[in-house]
Amino acid sequence: MKLIDPVIYVEDYDGKKIMKRIERACRTCYRSEDKISEDSYKHLLKNCINRGHESILEHEKVSVRMICDIGVYKDLTRHRFASFSIESTRYCNYGKDKFDNEIKFIKPSHIDEGTQEYEIWKDTMENIEKSYIKLSEIGGKPDQLRMLLPHSTAAEVNMTANIREWKHILSLRASKHAHPSIRQLLIPLLLKFKEDMPELFDEIEYDTDFEPEKYAKLKSFEEDE
Numbered sequence: 001m002k003l004i005d006p007v008i009y010v011e012d013y014d015g016k017k018i019m020k021r022i023e024r025a026c027r028t029c030y031r032s033e034d035k036i037s038e039d040s041y042k043h044l045l046k047n048c049i050n051r052g053h054e055s056i057l058e059h060e061k062v063s064v065r066m067i068c069d070i071g072v073y074k075d076l077t078r079h080r081f082a083s084f085s086i087e088s089t090r091y092c093n094y095g096k097d098k099f100d101n102e103i104k105f106i107k108p109s110h111i112d113e114g115t116q117e118y119e120i121w122k123d124t125m126e127n128i129e130k131s132y133i134k135l136s137e138i139g140g141k142p143d144q145l146r147m148l149l150p151h152s153t154a155a156e157v158n159m160t161a162n163i164r165e166w167k168h169i170l171s172l173r174a175s176k177h178a179h180p181s182i183r184q185l186l187i188p189l190l191l192k193f194k195e196d197m198p199e200l201f202d203e204i205e206y207d208t209d210f211e212p213e214k215y216a217k218l219k220s221f222e223e224d225e
């Protein structure tokens with residue numbers, strides 16, 4: 001059994017280029033391409049967002065890759081305008097050498113190590129892994145093995161969404177109403193988007209009480225490959 005922290009890898013993108021490309025598409029509506037200058041996108045984007053002219057945000061997308069738990073992707077895949085490619089529990093047999101004969105579990109951010117709750121969680125994961133490996137050793141197939149896997153099981157998730165959908169997802173999932181494991185991954189992503197594309201993401205609120213030291217590590221796509 002391996003207990004790991006979640007990670008979010010973000011593809012390299014140029015926030016200014018994204019915003020300028022959206023401006024170029026948007027100006028077609030008014031045939032005001034002649035008004036494009038170095039900074040003209042700032043005013044235009046703010047204006048469009050305030051007026052609800054948001055379909056222009058669908059022209060650009062950002063992809064991320066996450067190591068997260070099944071509970072996180074169960075919630076995220078409810079978002080219908082995002083695209084997903086996710087490690088399949090129907091094909092991966094964690095009892096095989098390829099997976100070091102062990103299951104990886106994501107440490108829950110909201111069950112503190114050293115507490116009785118954490119020990120109960122950890123014992124449960126250990127027992128699940130024992131049963132999983134036993135079932136695998138007697139010939140259990142991944143379709144059968146996956147029936148034992150809990151929400152805490154780690155998985156690799158590729159996710160792509162356009163800017164309009166990211167705004168929507170982040171407004172729901174970085175908020176204090178979302179599950180802590182999702183907040184842990186998506187608050188740092190939102191903070192990056194706010195820094196790189198303020199005209200698009202400034203207005204999105206998030207749970208400012210979530211402890212920054214618990215944020216998932218944010219890395220670039222190429223790291224750890």
Ligand SMILES: Cc1cc2nc3c(=O)[nH]c(=O)nc-3n(C[C@H](O)[C@H](O)[C@H](O)COP(=O)(O)OP(=O)(O)OC[C@H]3O[C@@H](n4cnc5c(N)ncnc54)[C@H](O)[C@@H]3O)c2cc1C
Pocket residue numbers: 078079080081168169172173177178179
């Ligand atoms: C705090 C929280 C608690 C939740 N609890 C539960 C729960 O207990 N049980 C449960 O089943 N789900 C729950 N959900 C999931 C939630 O109901 C949505 O399914 C999920 O957040 C996806 O968001 P969305 O519908 O806005 O969809 P997206 O797929 O991201 O769509 C974006 C937007 O497009 C529009 N849209 C998309 N499809 C349609 C459509 N068919 N008709 C009209 N407009 C559409 C809507 O404006 C929508 O907001 C919860 C979500 C949150 C954030």
